[in-house]
Amino acid sequence: MAELTYSLFFVLALVSAVLVVFSRHPVHGALFLILTMVALAGLFILINAQWAAVFQILVYAGAIMVLFLFVIMLLNIGRAGELPVSTRSIRRAGVVFGLALAVQAAALMARFGAEAAFPETPPPLIPIGRIALALLTRYLYAFELTSVMLLVAVIGALALAGRRSSADGPPEPQPPGGRP
Amino acid sequence: MSFFYQGNLLLAAMIFALGAFGVLWKQNAIAVFLCLELMLNACNLAFVTLAQAQGHPDGFAIFIFVVTVAAAEAGIGLALFIKVFHEREHIDADRMIMLRD
Numbered sequence: 053m054a055e056l057t058y059s060l061f062f063v064l065a066l067v068s069a070v071l072v073v074f075s076r077h078p079v080h081g082a083l084f085l086i087l088t089m090v091a092l093a094g095l096f097i098l099i100n101a102q103w104a105a106v107f108q109i110l111v112y113a114g115a116i117m118v119l120f121l122f123v124i125m126l127l128n129i130g131r132a133g134e135l136p137v138s139t140r141s142i143r144r145a146g147v148v149f150g151l152a153l154a155v156q157a158a159a160l161m162a163r164f165g166a167e168a169a170f171p172e173t174p175p176p177l178i179p180i181g182r183i184a185l186a187l188l189t190r191y192l193y194a195f196e197l198t199s200v201m202l203l204v205a206v207i208g209a210l211a212l213a214g215r216r217s218s219a220d221g222p223p224e225p226q227p228p229g230g231r232p
Numbered sequence: 233m234s235f236f237y238q239g240n241l242l243l244a245a246m247i248f249a250l251g252a253f254g255v256l257w258k259q260n261a262i263a264v265f266l267c268l269e270l271m272l273n274a275c276n277l278a279f280v281t282l283a284q285a286q287g288h289p290d291g292f293a294i295f296i297f298v299v300t301v302a303a304a305e306a307g308i309g310l311a312l313f314i315k316v317f318h319e320r321e322h323i324d325a326d327r328m329i330m331l332r333d
Binding site: 069092111150 | 236237239240242243245246247248249250251252253254255256257258260262263265266267269270273276277280281283284285287288289290292293295296297299300301302303304305306307308310311312313314315317323326
Protein backbone atom coordinates (compact mmCIF):
# COMPACT_ATOMS: atom_id res chain seq x y z
CA MET A 53 0.00 0.00 0.00
CA ALA A 54 2.77 2.40 0.91
CA GLU A 55 4.59 1.45 -2.28
CA LEU A 56 1.54 2.27 -4.36
CA THR A 57 1.12 5.66 -2.67
CA TYR A 58 4.80 6.33 -3.14
CA SER A 59 4.64 5.57 -6.85
CA LEU A 60 1.60 7.80 -7.19
CA PHE A 61 3.33 10.79 -5.57
CA PHE A 62 6.56 10.10 -7.47
CA VAL A 63 4.84 10.16 -10.84
CA LEU A 64 2.73 13.16 -9.83
CA ALA A 65 5.82 15.14 -8.79
CA LEU A 66 7.72 14.25 -11.95
CA VAL A 67 4.87 14.95 -14.36
CA SER A 68 3.94 18.25 -12.77
CA ALA A 69 7.62 19.30 -12.71
CA VAL A 70 7.80 18.60 -16.45
CA LEU A 71 4.63 20.63 -16.94
CA VAL A 72 6.13 23.55 -14.96
CA VAL A 73 8.95 23.75 -17.48
CA PHE A 74 6.84 23.20 -20.59
CA SER A 75 3.68 25.14 -19.83
CA ARG A 76 3.26 28.19 -22.05
CA HIS A 77 1.54 30.47 -19.59
CA PRO A 78 3.21 31.50 -16.29
CA VAL A 79 -0.02 31.01 -14.34
CA HIS A 80 -0.20 27.38 -15.43
CA GLY A 81 3.46 26.98 -14.52
CA ALA A 82 2.86 28.41 -11.05
CA LEU A 83 -0.16 26.15 -10.45
CA PHE A 84 1.78 23.08 -11.59
CA LEU A 85 4.61 24.12 -9.29
CA ILE A 86 2.13 24.11 -6.40
CA LEU A 87 1.10 20.60 -7.46
CA THR A 88 4.76 19.56 -7.46
CA MET A 89 5.16 20.91 -3.94
CA VAL A 90 2.09 19.03 -2.73
CA ALA A 91 3.44 15.81 -4.26
CA LEU A 92 6.82 16.41 -2.61
CA ALA A 93 5.03 16.95 0.70
CA GLY A 94 3.42 13.54 0.20
CA LEU A 95 6.86 12.02 -0.35
CA PHE A 96 8.08 13.72 2.83
CA ILE A 97 5.24 12.16 4.79
CA LEU A 98 6.00 8.73 3.37
CA ILE A 99 9.58 8.85 4.69
CA ASN A 100 8.23 9.95 8.06
CA ALA A 101 9.27 13.59 7.76
CA GLN A 102 5.84 15.00 8.46
CA TRP A 103 7.22 18.22 9.82
CA ALA A 104 8.96 19.04 6.54
CA ALA A 105 5.72 18.32 4.68
CA VAL A 106 3.80 20.78 6.83
CA PHE A 107 6.52 23.38 6.36
CA GLN A 108 6.52 22.78 2.61
CA ILE A 109 2.77 23.29 2.29
CA LEU A 110 2.47 26.21 4.69
CA VAL A 111 5.45 28.30 3.69
CA TYR A 112 6.22 27.25 0.14
CA ALA A 113 2.86 26.52 -1.43
CA GLY A 114 0.99 28.82 0.90
CA ALA A 115 3.13 31.93 1.05
CA ILE A 116 5.79 32.01 -1.67
CA MET A 117 3.59 30.73 -4.46
CA VAL A 118 0.82 33.14 -3.53
CA LEU A 119 3.38 35.92 -3.95
CA PHE A 120 4.23 34.55 -7.41
CA LEU A 121 0.61 34.33 -8.46
CA PHE A 122 -0.05 37.79 -7.12
CA VAL A 123 2.78 39.29 -9.16
CA ILE A 124 1.70 37.40 -12.29
CA MET A 125 -1.78 38.80 -11.79
CA LEU A 126 -0.42 42.30 -11.16
CA LEU A 127 1.70 42.33 -14.30
CA ASN A 128 -0.96 40.59 -16.41
CA ILE A 129 1.57 38.92 -18.67
CA GLY A 130 0.35 36.71 -21.45
CA ARG A 131 1.96 33.84 -23.24
CA ALA A 132 5.45 34.19 -24.60
CA GLY A 133 5.97 35.17 -28.20
CA GLU A 134 8.52 33.96 -30.70
CA LEU A 135 12.15 34.07 -29.77
CA PRO A 136 14.67 36.30 -31.50
CA VAL A 137 17.27 34.27 -33.33
CA SER A 138 20.18 35.42 -31.20
CA THR A 139 18.93 33.59 -28.12
CA ARG A 140 18.41 30.20 -29.74
CA SER A 141 21.96 29.22 -28.83
CA ILE A 142 21.13 29.78 -25.17
CA ARG A 143 18.20 27.41 -25.49
CA ARG A 144 20.36 24.82 -27.22
CA ALA A 145 22.84 25.18 -24.38
CA GLY A 146 19.93 24.66 -22.00
CA VAL A 147 19.02 21.35 -23.62
CA VAL A 148 22.61 20.11 -23.54
CA PHE A 149 23.20 21.36 -20.01
CA GLY A 150 19.97 19.91 -18.67
CA LEU A 151 20.56 16.50 -20.25
CA ALA A 152 24.16 16.37 -19.07
CA LEU A 153 23.12 17.38 -15.56
CA ALA A 154 20.34 14.80 -15.51
CA VAL A 155 22.62 11.96 -16.57
CA GLN A 156 25.36 13.03 -14.21
CA ALA A 157 23.12 13.54 -11.21
CA ALA A 158 21.18 10.33 -11.80
CA ALA A 159 24.39 8.34 -12.09
CA LEU A 160 25.77 9.95 -8.95
CA MET A 161 22.56 9.43 -6.99
CA ALA A 162 22.17 5.83 -8.17
CA ARG A 163 25.74 5.00 -7.22
CA PHE A 164 25.47 6.77 -3.89
CA GLY A 165 22.09 5.22 -3.21
CA ALA A 166 23.41 1.75 -3.99
CA GLU A 167 26.42 2.13 -1.75
CA ALA A 168 24.83 3.87 1.19
CA ALA A 169 23.06 1.59 3.61
CA PHE A 170 19.58 3.00 3.93
CA PRO A 171 17.49 1.61 6.75
CA GLU A 172 14.77 -0.80 5.72
CA THR A 173 12.19 0.75 7.98
CA PRO A 174 11.91 4.51 8.26
CA PRO A 175 13.66 5.80 11.36
CA PRO A 176 11.41 7.34 13.96
CA LEU A 177 10.22 10.87 13.53
CA ILE A 178 12.94 13.35 14.38
CA PRO A 179 11.42 15.38 17.20
CA ILE A 180 11.12 19.03 16.40
CA GLY A 181 13.02 19.84 19.57
CA ARG A 182 16.18 18.31 18.12
CA ILE A 183 15.80 20.44 14.99
CA ALA A 184 15.33 23.54 17.11
CA LEU A 185 18.39 22.59 19.13
CA ALA A 186 20.48 22.24 15.97
CA LEU A 187 19.19 25.58 14.70
CA LEU A 188 19.96 27.40 17.92
CA THR A 189 23.34 25.86 18.69
CA ARG A 190 25.31 24.66 15.67
CA TYR A 191 23.61 26.96 13.19
CA LEU A 192 23.14 29.90 15.53
CA TYR A 193 25.11 32.39 13.45
CA ALA A 194 23.45 31.30 10.24
CA PHE A 195 20.10 31.54 11.97
CA GLU A 196 20.74 35.08 13.16
CA LEU A 197 22.11 36.11 9.76
CA THR A 198 18.95 34.70 8.20
CA SER A 199 16.85 37.11 10.21
CA VAL A 200 19.02 40.00 9.00
CA MET A 201 18.69 38.70 5.44
CA LEU A 202 14.91 38.63 5.71
CA LEU A 203 14.90 42.19 7.04
CA VAL A 204 17.11 43.30 4.14
CA ALA A 205 14.83 41.49 1.70
CA VAL A 206 11.73 43.19 3.09
CA ILE A 207 13.35 46.64 2.99
CA GLY A 208 14.78 45.98 -0.46
CA ALA A 209 11.47 44.81 -1.86
CA LEU A 210 9.75 47.88 -0.44
CA ALA A 211 12.44 50.20 -1.80
CA LEU A 212 12.30 48.58 -5.24
CA ALA A 213 8.59 48.16 -5.76
CA GLY A 214 7.26 50.90 -3.54
CA ARG A 215 5.85 54.10 -4.89
CA ARG A 216 8.55 56.69 -5.44
CA SER A 217 8.08 59.57 -3.07
CA SER A 218 9.18 63.11 -3.79
CA ALA A 219 11.50 63.05 -0.81
CA ASP A 220 14.18 60.74 -2.27
CA GLY A 221 15.92 62.88 -4.85
CA PRO A 222 14.86 64.60 -8.02
CA PRO A 223 12.06 63.02 -10.01
CA GLU A 224 13.05 60.79 -12.91
CA PRO A 225 12.56 62.16 -16.40
CA GLN A 226 9.52 60.60 -17.96
CA PRO A 227 10.19 58.32 -20.92
CA PRO A 228 8.99 59.83 -24.18
CA GLY A 229 6.22 57.32 -24.63
CA GLY A 230 4.74 58.12 -21.26
CA ARG A 231 3.31 55.57 -18.90
CA PRO A 232 -0.13 54.10 -19.21
CA MET B 233 11.08 0.68 2.31
CA SER B 234 14.65 1.65 1.54
CA PHE B 235 13.81 2.26 -2.09
CA PHE B 236 11.86 5.29 -0.90
CA TYR B 237 15.15 6.99 -0.14
CA GLN B 238 16.80 6.01 -3.41
CA GLY B 239 13.69 6.99 -5.32
CA ASN B 240 13.62 10.36 -3.59
CA LEU B 241 17.26 11.01 -4.46
CA LEU B 242 16.64 10.03 -8.08
CA LEU B 243 13.58 12.26 -8.22
CA ALA B 244 15.58 15.13 -6.72
CA ALA B 245 18.23 14.70 -9.42
CA MET B 246 15.64 14.66 -12.19
CA ILE B 247 13.72 17.68 -10.89
CA PHE B 248 16.96 19.61 -10.43
CA ALA B 249 18.02 18.89 -14.01
CA LEU B 250 14.57 19.86 -15.27
CA GLY B 251 14.77 23.14 -13.37
CA ALA B 252 18.26 23.90 -14.66
CA PHE B 253 17.06 23.22 -18.18
CA GLY B 254 14.06 25.48 -17.69
CA VAL B 255 16.15 28.35 -16.31
CA LEU B 256 18.06 28.44 -19.59
CA TRP B 257 15.11 27.58 -21.82
CA LYS B 258 12.35 29.86 -20.62
CA GLN B 259 11.96 33.37 -21.94
CA ASN B 260 9.63 34.96 -19.42
CA ALA B 261 11.52 36.05 -16.33
CA ILE B 262 8.76 34.82 -14.00
CA ALA B 263 8.87 31.41 -15.68
CA VAL B 264 12.63 31.39 -15.13
CA PHE B 265 11.94 32.09 -11.47
CA LEU B 266 9.45 29.23 -11.29
CA CYS B 267 12.11 26.87 -12.65
CA LEU B 268 14.52 28.23 -10.05
CA GLU B 269 12.00 27.32 -7.35
CA LEU B 270 11.85 23.85 -8.88
CA MET B 271 15.61 23.52 -8.40
CA LEU B 272 15.35 24.69 -4.78
CA ASN B 273 12.60 22.14 -4.17
CA ALA B 274 14.79 19.38 -5.55
CA CYS B 275 17.55 20.43 -3.14
CA ASN B 276 15.06 20.36 -0.29
CA LEU B 277 13.95 16.87 -1.23
CA ALA B 278 17.53 15.60 -1.21
CA PHE B 279 18.33 17.31 2.10
CA VAL B 280 15.24 16.04 3.88
CA THR B 281 15.62 12.52 2.50
CA LEU B 282 19.23 12.23 3.60
CA ALA B 283 18.49 13.80 6.99
CA GLN B 284 15.69 11.35 7.59
CA ALA B 285 17.77 8.40 6.40
CA GLN B 286 20.60 9.29 8.76
CA GLY B 287 18.26 10.29 11.60
CA HIS B 288 20.12 13.57 11.85
CA PRO B 289 18.47 16.97 12.31
CA ASP B 290 21.03 18.99 10.32
CA GLY B 291 19.31 18.37 7.01
CA PHE B 292 16.11 19.80 8.42
CA ALA B 293 17.95 22.91 9.59
CA ILE B 294 19.32 23.41 6.08
CA PHE B 295 15.83 22.82 4.73
CA ILE B 296 14.63 25.79 6.80
CA PHE B 297 17.48 27.92 5.51
CA VAL B 298 16.74 26.99 1.91
CA VAL B 299 13.07 27.91 2.31
CA THR B 300 14.04 31.22 3.93
CA VAL B 301 16.45 32.06 1.13
CA ALA B 302 13.75 31.13 -1.40
CA ALA B 303 11.30 33.50 0.29
CA ALA B 304 13.79 36.38 0.34
CA GLU B 305 14.79 35.70 -3.24
CA ALA B 306 11.16 35.62 -4.40
CA GLY B 307 10.42 38.91 -2.63
CA ILE B 308 13.40 40.77 -4.09
CA GLY B 309 13.13 39.19 -7.54
CA LEU B 310 9.44 39.84 -7.97
CA ALA B 311 9.88 43.44 -6.81
CA LEU B 312 12.59 43.80 -9.46
CA PHE B 313 10.26 42.34 -12.09
CA ILE B 314 7.55 44.83 -11.20
CA LYS B 315 10.09 47.63 -11.55
CA VAL B 316 11.39 46.36 -14.90
CA PHE B 317 7.87 45.84 -16.18
CA HIS B 318 6.94 49.41 -15.33
CA GLU B 319 10.00 50.70 -17.14
CA ARG B 320 9.85 48.53 -20.25
CA GLU B 321 6.39 46.95 -20.54
CA HIS B 322 7.85 43.44 -20.73
CA ILE B 323 9.85 41.04 -18.58
CA ASP B 324 11.41 38.91 -21.28
CA ALA B 325 14.77 37.80 -19.97
CA ASP B 326 16.11 37.62 -23.53
CA ARG B 327 15.36 41.27 -24.18
CA MET B 328 16.99 42.63 -21.02
CA ILE B 329 20.29 43.23 -22.79
CA MET B 330 21.13 46.74 -21.65
CA LEU B 331 24.31 45.56 -19.93
CA ARG B 332 25.44 43.58 -22.96
CA ASP B 333 25.16 46.40 -25.49
